[in-house]
Amino acid sequence: MRKLLLLGAGYGNMRMLLRLLNKELPSDIEITLVDRTPFHSLKTEFYALAAGTVPDSDIRVAIPNHEQLKVVEGEIQEIKPEEKAVLLTNGQTLTYDELVIGLGSEDNFHGVPGAAEHTLSIQTIGKSRTTYQTLLGLSGGATVGIVGAGLSGIELASELRESRPDLNIKLFDRSPRILRDFPERLSNFVKGWFDQNEVEVVANSNITKVGESVLYNHEETIAVDAVVWTAGIKPGKVIDDMAVQKDRSGRVVLNQYHQVPSYPNVYVVGDIAALPHAPSAQLAEVQAEQIVQVLRLVWKDEPLMAEMPELKLKGFMGSLGKKQGFAYLADRTVTGRIARLMKSGLLWMYKWHNG
DSSP states (O other), X not given: OEEEEEEOOSHHHHHHHHHHSSTTSOTTEEEEEEESSSEEEOGGGHHHHHHTSSOGGGGEXXXXXXXXXXXXXXXXEEEEGGGTEEEETTSOEEEOSEEEEOOOOEEOOTTOTTHHHHOBOOSSHHHHHHHHHHHHTOOTTOEEEEEOOSHHHHHHHHHHXXXXXXXXXXXXXXXXXXXXXXXXXXXXXXXXXXXXXXXXXXXXXXXXXXXXXXXXXXXXXEEOSEEEEOSOEEOOHHHHTSOSOBOTTSOBOOOTTSEETTEEEEEEOSTTBOOSSOOOHHHHHHHHHHHHHHXXXXXXXXXXXXXXXXXXXXXXXXXXXXXXXXXXETTEEXXXXXXXXXXXXXXXXXXXXXX
16 A cells, blocks of 8 residues: 555645545555544634634534545654654654645744743644633733734734623734735725724834733833734744755745655645745645645656646635624725625635535
């Protein structure tokens, strides 16, 4: 049997399973999926779990059942590409012929003192549960700081406002305006929602230190009862320890076939891949579609295509609570109730396609 090993049950590897587990899968291919949980977590919805507006069950999707798929629950300790092996923390060793690394990312604290020790996270389902428990336990009038006004920070701040109208929420943005790389109309709509719903957006911020109950923004000290960090991501230690070429952000440099150049039987999908777009679930899925095409050719011992197609993204969608949203699709801005319904519909379709 030829062994395909998938590390991580994220959006990229779930899309690969969706495309591979059908009648076109060669009978001599054995697929093993490794993840710390026995299910796929909807990471794009962790903000809602942390805010307490959706139950845990709403953001879990079952991993497919198939006679040629084996699911292993465990943590990755080391990837040994020269040995075609992966070591788990429980001492188990898994071997492979082809490997797809989709381990996702962790919080990037950018060297800010105290950030790792004194902030909450929504990077994993477990950390999101902890964040929910902490925020739930805050008394009325408590102040929550959210560091980072990207999509995750925006959605968390808006969802938390609807969940806990009694809290003071401060959203810290390094930029002069929300979503500065997108049309001003989009920025103004999001900022208007925050103004109307009394979420304070602290523009041009620079968090230099985090204390147990205090944030340091430039020279100012701000008292807080809890801080959630949404200010960037980076690959974890397993990827850091791999002796392969990486970019300045620590992401793995790939060839056009999404392979590690020095190990062409190793593919990387999702947040830890050095790509010309910012990491996202959509990007991981588009990339996974191409990896499936490459694997099918490899398994047939056929030559790869001379040139891979460009990775094309459709845009993005975001929510502002349960009734409002925003989207940027095909260079067009959509805001309000329609954008929120579009995002809800997309989530429903994703769950439906994944069983």
